[in-house]
Amino acid sequence: MKSFLLSVLLAATVDALPQTVSNAHAVRAQPHRRQNQIIPVIVGGPQDTFVPNSVVAAVGDIIQFQFSNGNHTVTQSTADAACAPMAGGVHSGHIPFVDGQTDVGTFNMPVASTNAMFLYCATGPHCQEGQVMVINAATAKQVADYTKLSQQTQKSTDGTNVVGGTAGKIALAAAAFIPAPPKDPAAGPPGPPPAAAPPAAPPAKSTAPAANQPPTIIGASPVGNQVAAETSIA
Numbered sequence: 001m002k003s004f005l006l007s008v009l010l011a012a013t014v015d016a017l018p019q020t021v022s023n024a025h026a027v028r029a030q031p032h033r034r035q036n037q038i039i040p041v042i043v044g045g046p047q048d049t050f051v052p053n054s055v056v057a058a059v060g061d062i063i064q065f066q067f068s069n070g071n072h073t074v075t076q077s078t079a080d081a082a083c084a085p086m087a088g089g090v091h092s093g094h095i096p097f098v099d100g101q102t103d104v105g106t107f108n109m110p111v112a113s114t115n116a117m118f119l120y121c122a123t124g125p126h127c128q129e130g131q132v133m134v135i136n137a138a139t140a141k142q143v144a145d146y147t148k149l150s151q152q153t154q155k156s157t158d159g160t161n162v163v164g165g166t167a168g169k170i171a172l173a174a175a176a177f178i179p180a181p182p183k184d185p186a187a188g189p190p191g192p193p194p195a196a197a198p199p200a201a202p203p204a205k206s207t208a209p210a211a212n213q214p215p216t217i218i219g220a221s222p223v224g225n226q227v228a229a230e231t232s233i234a
C-alpha cells in the first residue's frame, strides 16, 4: 500500500514538472516587468532629440541619459507647462559632446515612481524644436500632446541645481549611439584615413558618408564616382 501511494505521488510530481518549466519561460519573456534595468536614452546627436522619446520603466530602473553631439540637458517639467522647470524636478545641468570626444557624458536617473515624467532639453530653442520625452506615459497621445505643447512655447527656462540623478562618463565605444560626423573636416580625420581607424570606427563611417562626402566628380552619378575612385587608386 505504501509503495502504491509513493508511486502515485511520484507520478503527480513528474506531471507538475513541465508546467513549472513553462512558467519560468513565461516570466523570462517579459523583460519590461523585470526591475533594476539600465535603460539608455540618447540626448542630442545629428538632431536635437531624445531617442527613444517614450520609455516604460519600473521603480528601481535607472534611465541612463547618454549625451551625444551638442550641449543638452534633461530637465523635468509638468505635463501642462512644457519647457519650464517643475519645482523640485529633475535637472541634469548642461552636458556637452564635441567632435573627437572618446568618452560620453551621462546622467543616471533612478526611477522612483511609475507616474508619468515629462522631460525637456533646456538649451536654446531645443524644446521648441520638440526635444522632449515622456517616461511612463499613460498613452502614446500623451507624448504627442506634450511635444505639440513644447512647440507652442516661446522660450525655455533653464533648470538651476543638478537634481535627481548622477552625472558620469562612459567610453564612447560602450555608448548606445554613433556620433554625428565632424562638422568641420579640418577638426576631425579627413575622408580617406578612417578606413584604417580602430574596429570601433567602421559603423560610424558607414552611416556618415552620405552627409559628409560631397561628390568629388561634379556631374557624375554616385556609382560613377565610386568606380572612378577605385580606378584611380589602382
Ligand SMILES: [Cu+2]
Binding pocket: 044, 048, 070, 071, 072, 073, 121, 122, 123, 126, 131
Ligand atoms: Cu538640447
